[in-house]
Amino acid sequence: MENIDRILAAYGITPASVHTITSRLSKVQTHQAAFALKRSSLHPERLDRWLMVVQGKHNFYREGVPPVYQTLQENFYVVDEGEVYYLMPWLERHRTDEPDHPYEMLFSTLGKIHASSSKRYPIDYEAYALAIRKQKEKLQQDREELLGLVERFESQTYMGVVPLLVCTHYKDLEHVSAMLDKWYDHYDADLKEDPEMEHSVLHGNLRPSHVQEGSTLHLLNWEKTKLGNPSLDLAAYYKEEWRFADSNVTSPPYYLHSYEEYRQMKKNEESLLMLHLLHPGRYLKQIRQYVNAPQKANTPAVVQELTQTHRQLTQALQVQSYFQDLRNQENQEDEEA
Numbered sequence: 251m252e253n254i255d256r257i258l259a260a261y262g263i264t265p266a267s268v269h270t271i272t273s274r275l276s277k278v279q280t281h282q283a284a285f286a287l288k289r290s291s292l293h294p295e296r297l298d299r300w301l302m303v304v305q306g307k308h309n310f311y312r313e314g315v316p317p318v319y320q321t322l323q324e325n326f327y328v329v330d331e332g333e334v335y336y337l338m339p340w341l342e343r344h345r346t347d348e349p350d351h352p353y354e355m356l357f358s359t360l361g362k363i364h365a366s367s368s369k370r371y372p373i374d375y376e377a378y379a380l381a382i383r384k385q386k387e388k389l390q391q392d393r394e395e396l397l398g399l400v401e402r403f404e405s406q407t408y409m410g411v412v413p414l415l416v417c418t419h420y421k422d423l424e425h426v427s428a429m430l431d432k433w434y435d436h437y438d439a440d441l442k443e444d445p446e447m448e449h450s451v452l453h454g455n456l457r458p459s460h461v462q463e464g465s466t467l468h469l470l471n472w473e474k475t476k477l478g479n480p481s482l483d484l485a486a487y488y489k490e491e492w493r494f495a496d497s498n499v500t501s502p503p504y505y506l507h508s509y510e511e512y513r514q515m516k517k518n519e520e521s522l523l524m525l526h527l528l529h530p531g532r533y534l535k536q537i538r539q540y541v542n543a544p545q546k547a548n549t550p551a552v553v554q555e556l557t558q559t560h561r562q563l564t565q566a567l568q569v570q571s572y573f574q575d576l577r578n579q580e581n582q583e584d585e586e587a
Contacts, residue, residue, distance in 0.1 A: 254278070254287065257335050260321040260328045277340055284340035285319075290327070292334050292473050299475050301326060303451060304336075310451060311366035314359040316341060316468040341462050341470070353498065355467045357505040360456075360487075361512035363469075364480040367451040368513065375445045382438050386431060392534055393427045396420070399537060412540055412552050419560045423530055426563045429570050430528040433521055436577075440518035447518065452476050452483045457490040481519050484509070485526030492565040493558035500565060502572045520573055527566035533559045 254268055254276060263285070269277040278285040292300055304326055306312030318326050319337045327336040400420045403413035453460070454474035462468040488504070491497045499505060506515070515523075536555050540547050 253330050257287065257328050257330055258337075260323070260325075261319060261337055262322050263337075278337075286338045286340045288336055288338065290334040290336060290473055296473070296475065297334070299451065299477070300472055303472050303475050311359075311362040313466060314363050314469050315472060316462065316470060341464075341468065352463055352467070353505045354508045355463065356461055357508035358511060359467050359469065360453075360480075360483060361509040363453075364450040364483070365513035368448050368480075369450075370446050370448050373441065373445050373447050375441055378441050379438055382434050386434050389427060389431055389434070392530065393424065396423060396427075396530075396534065396537070399541065410544070411549055412544075412547070412556070415553060415556055416537060419533075419556070422560065422564055422567070423533065426528055426530055426567060429567060430525065430530070433524040433528060433570065437518060437521040437525060440516075440521050444516060444518055446516075447479060448516070449477050450480050452478050452480065453486075454483075456483050456487040458487075479519060479522060480513070481515075481523040481526060485523055488527060488566075488569075489562050492562040495561065497565075500568070504569060504572075524566075524570050524573060527569060528563070530563060533563065 254265070258265055258278065263278065263280060265278045266281055267279045268287075269279070271277055274289045274291070276287045278287050303310060303315055304318040306315075316338050319339075320326055321328060327334050329335075397420075400417050403409055403417055406413065409417070452475060453469055453472060454476045455471060456469065460470045462470055484506075488499065491499050509515075533556065536552065536559060540552050
């Protein structure tokens, strides 16, 4: 960032030193404090939503977001050579996505953020039902494609490491697909019974490396913030957590009790969460990339990616079983009543 001095001048800051951390992040040290200067990837259409978050507009729960400093002209960002820059306090944080932070605080903070900006709206059930039917058809096509690939791998005289791994995973992937098909039916029934959805301001890219713990927990990197159902944020975080063998979010109720202290999930949101968690799209994409160019594949990297995605999907199977048991118990209680 050759233009750092010019950008910092807009804040009235003269740096003592500047350290480049990544192509988009610099650590600015003065004699009094340390700052993080970020070259943003914000698109113009996302700028207003990002400003809503950093300014705490519309009752948005601002405590979970680290402060963004204003310039001398009271702007929250600087445009230099066509790019957006903003300045924050320097926060030491994890450089990897391997999990290690207080989960109760994380899910409570996320519940507060989603609740503060939540709005309900009616849906067109018939349009949703049609989309669900199309997704079920696509799922069946994907199941047939995966079975065809496994049969192709098994017919080989010598099976390589990646094909052998895929064949080993196949039974679990088929179970995942069967459960996903069932949760599409649940989602359809839930929407028919309650044709309303909720939208909140979402982080949009929630993962362990974007969680900064301390006396106050902060969620970093709001540049992909968007409006949507809160299940998207929850699913994104769980999926990243479960890629690692040492995840601490593997037992019921998966810290959702901390989340629901501040925002109760509707049944159609629970089923939507299951759809996000059980979807095998990432696994299928990884296999297709390998099959299209096996000679160019980095075998250890492919094995690691498939293993992590498989781990995430098998954990999703446990979660859906927990939610299915809750539904069965509720149905039994209704029948007895």
